[in-house]
Amino acid sequence: MTASISDALLDWYDRNARALPWRNPPGAPLPDDAAWPYRVWLSEVMLQQTTVAAVKPYFEAFTRRWPTVEDLAAAPEDDVMAAWAGLGYYSRARNLVKCARAVAARGGFPAEEAGLRELPGLGAYTSAAIAAIAFGRRAVVVDANVERVVARLFALRQPLPGARKPIREKAEAITPEMRAGDFAQAMMDLGSQVCTAKAPRCLLCPLSSDCEGREKGIAESLPIKPAKKAKPERRGTAFWIERINGPGREVWLVKRPGTGMLGGMRALPDDGWSARDDGSGAAPWGGNPEGMWAGVWEDLGAVRHTFTHAHLTLGLRRAEISGEPGGEGEWWPIERLEEAGLPTLYAKAARLALARES
Structure with a gap:
């Protein structure tokens, strides 16, 4: 059965593989190009918890600006963080720079999972994916x-996360010795295009005749997931502080600490809000611009943003000041604000502030 599964899936992939900017055509020899592992690594890091549609423009922009891992390693971290803005999960961008520098220092990417696991920011999944896709190693991705496909294929009813061990064992059993990279990407395509979380398209599935979940009529219920906890609500305040400078206007931006929420990113000063209820929200710039800087403050309303573990309602206060504010920060021309690389929140x-002024 295991051989027939991998053969059927690879046959399907040869006909139906998505054309993606970081992919090699199905069945084609691996590119003899030092940039190939870099492109695979970059795409896999970007795709963590992010959709293909969202990643495509970022991947293309990064590879135009930094065509090799050495180019990325030599880039200032602030430039990389700004280019990443809007893609979310910003610890990935910080680890991206660390990893690029580690790879450049050692002269290239290791080809084996064990060596890849030693690089900053690479866990079990990403290391296996790079080993299989970039280097053709047999690795279980x-x-x-893949969890969803395997759980349905073998009708694994144990709830997650406990089901992950048997899922991995079954995935190991069906991963072929040859074309492991194509097989991994075929499983991903099958899960995202056919064996979807809701309303799986079983009639189009190349594995339907082998699928125990379909045979038992329980495919759509698998894998069994624990009930989601309601996300807590958090509140905070950000401050839009501007001044007139010659013919234009500028807004005061600060840089968030290198670790923690939105770490290392440029941002508006705020009151030290935290999406975690752990007292970690002390603002390094003081957290109370209204008390620090004289001015007439006005409420501009609020924006709402959802993080992985909380919803945040961020109020916005505005003032125009003269002179130089205290603390670390920088005046940024408002007409060039898009170049600052502000995270989505x-x-x-900023859009709210500018809309209120128009």
Whole structure:
């Protein structure tokens, strides 16, 4: 059965593989190009918890600006963080720079899973994916799509996360010795295009005749997931502080600490909100611009943003000041604000401020 599964899936992939900018055509020899592992690694890091549609423009922009891992390793971290803005999960961008520098220092990417696991920011899934896709090694690649396909294929009723061990064992059993990279990508495509979380398209599935979940009529219920906890509500305040400078206007931006929420990103100053209820929200710039800087403050409303573990309602206060504010930060021309690389939360707040002024 296992051989027939891999053969059927690879036959399907040869006919139906998605054309993606970081992919090699199905069945084609691996590119003899030092940039190939870099492109695979970059795409896999970007795709963590992010859709293909969202990643495509970022991948193309990064590879135009930094065509090799050495180019990325030499880039200032602030430039990389700004280019990443809007893609979310910003610890990935910080680890991207660390990993690029580690790879450049060692002269290239290791080809084996064990060596890849030693690089900053690479866990079991990403290391296996790079080993299989970039280097053709037999590696068992298990992401959320693969979990769903395998759980349904073998009718694994144990709830997650406990089901992950048997899922991996079954994935190991069906992973072929040859074309492991194509097989991994075929599983991902099958999960995202056919064996979807809701309303799976079983009639189009190349594995339907082998699928125990379909035979038992329980495919759509698998894998069994624990009930989601309601996300807590958090509140905070950000401050839009501007001044007139010659013919234009500028807004005061700060840089968030290198670790924690939106770490290392440019942002509007705020009151030290935290999406975690752990007291970690102390603002390094003081957290109370209204008390620090004289001015007439006005409420501009609020924006709402959802993080992985909380919803945040961020109020926005505005003032125009003269002179130089205290603390670390920088005046940024408002007409060039898009170049600052604000993360999505603060980009929403900036749009609110500019809309209120128009």
